[in-house]
Amino acid sequence: MNKKNKIKIVVNGSLLTVNTKFSLKNLIEKLKTPINKVAIELNDEIVNKKKLNKIYLKNKDKIEIVHFIGGG
Amino acid sequence: MKSDILKITNKKFKSRLIVGTGKYKNMKECAKAIKISGAEIVTVAVRRVNISDRSKPLLMDYIDPKKIMYLPNTAGCFTSKDALRTLRLAREIGGWKIVKLEVLGDKKNLFPDMIETLKSTEVLTKEGFKVMVYCNDDPLMCKRLENSGASAIMPLAAPIGSGLGIQNKINIKILRQQTKVPLIIDAGIGKASDAVEAMEMGCDAVLINTAIAKAKNPFQMAESMKLAVISGRKSFLSGSITPNLQGSPSSPKKGLI
Numbered sequence: 471m472n473k474k475n476k477i478k479i480v481v482n483g484s485l486l487t488v489n490t491k492f493s494l495k496n497l498i499e500k501l502k503t504p505i506n507k508v509a510i511e512l513n514d515e516i517v518n519k520k521k522l523n524k525i526y527l528k529n530k531d532k533i534e535i536v537h538f539i540g541g542g
Numbered sequence: 543m544k545s546d547i548l549k550i551t552n553k554k555f556k557s558r559l560i561v562g563t564g565k566y567k568n569m570k571e572c573a574k575a576i577k578i579s580g581a582e583i584v585t586v587a588v589r590r591v592n593i594s595d596r597s598k599p600l601l602m603d604y605i606d607p608k609k610i611m612y613l614p615n616t617a618g619c620f621t622s623k624d625a626l627r628t629l630r631l632a633r634e635i636g637g638w639k640i641v642k643l644e645v646l647g648d649k650k651n652l653f654p655d656m657i658e659t660l661k662s663t664e665v666l667t668k669e670g671f672k673v674m675v676y677c678n679d680d681p682l683m684c685k686r687l688e689n690s691g692a693s694a695i696m697p698l699a700a701p702i703g704s705g706l707g708i709q710n711k712i713n714i715k716i717l718r719q720q721t722k723v724p725l726i727i728d729a730g731i732g733k734a735s736d737a738v739e740a741m742e743m744g745c746d747a748v749l750i751n752t753a754i755a756k757a758k759n760p761f762q763m764a765e766s767m768k769l770a771v772i773s774g775r776k777s778f779l780s781g782s783i784t785p786n787l788q789g790s791p792s793s794p795k796k797g798l799i
Binding site: 481482483484501502503504506507508509510511514516519534535536537538539540541542 | 562563564565566569572585586587588589590591593594596600601602612614615617618627630631632634635636702703751752
């Protein structure tokens with residue numbers, strides 16, 4: 471494996487290794503996340519879900535993907 | 543009779559019972575209890591998607607947000623920063639503007655941190671959110687929340703999940719007199735009689751989670767709470783008699799044999 475072509479990102483607290491030139495859209499597809507039921511944060515900033523394919527991930531990027539669950 | 547509608551901001555509701563979706567055994571039980579309760583608003587939490595186990599069921603698969611209004615809640619937030627972050631994310635999930643703010647300050651009793659709550663209400667209102675605010679029953683703080691643009695004042699009856707019922711009736715009565723936006727009892731309801739009492743005091747609605755979810759029979763309790771809220775509301779609207787220390791016979795004296 472050529473490490474030069476890989477970056478490390480943190481998704482919901484878990485470390486993931488992905489290729490360079492990997493977009494947020496690629497990530498959502500990889501995780502099979504239902505996009506209309508979640509919100510996404512990249513390095514503490516909320517991401518516009520319409521622009522996911524234009525946002526490429528960098529090494530050490532921190533991504534949070536959240537949804538609604540049961541609560542009081 | 544004039545139809546009795548609950549109006550929160552510009553939204554209208556027939557049911558005055560709001561229920562939480564936490565603490566149920568599973569989603570199926572939760573969805574069934576909510577259906578029986580007749581609630582038109584449910585509170586929901588914002589949490590991380592489980593990226594390692596995608597087989598886990600989603601809340602939206604069981605409760606359709608098009609049919610029942612999701613009220614995103616900041617339960618579990620202890621700072622204004624966390625609460626604001628949570629609600630901004632909630633808005634991003636589905637464009638919700640009506641939210642429930644809950645900033646806790648006491649891990650043991652889950653009492654709200656009113657300073658952080660007030661600060662958050664001001665910020666959220668400026669950002670266009672319609673904020674329903676969980677708060678303590680202090681009339682001064684509640685007034686300040688209302689003046690900051692809160693869309694509903696939601697005082698606790700007793701600590702969250704305690705089931706102790708309304709502990710400070712005097713304050714709730716004072717709040718009823720002074721509050722112009724919907725006044726909703728949030729937290730502490732345990733029995734149907736607690737819900738009746740809140741409604742008879744003139745509260746606009748009650749929010750119940752644990753009392754239904756943790757009852758031995760949550761479905762029957764959901765129905766019980768539904769009826770309690772209807773009963774209490776009708777009693778409030780009916781103009782009850784003034785209590786009197788002396789007895790007053792129900793049958794006429796005339797014609798007594």
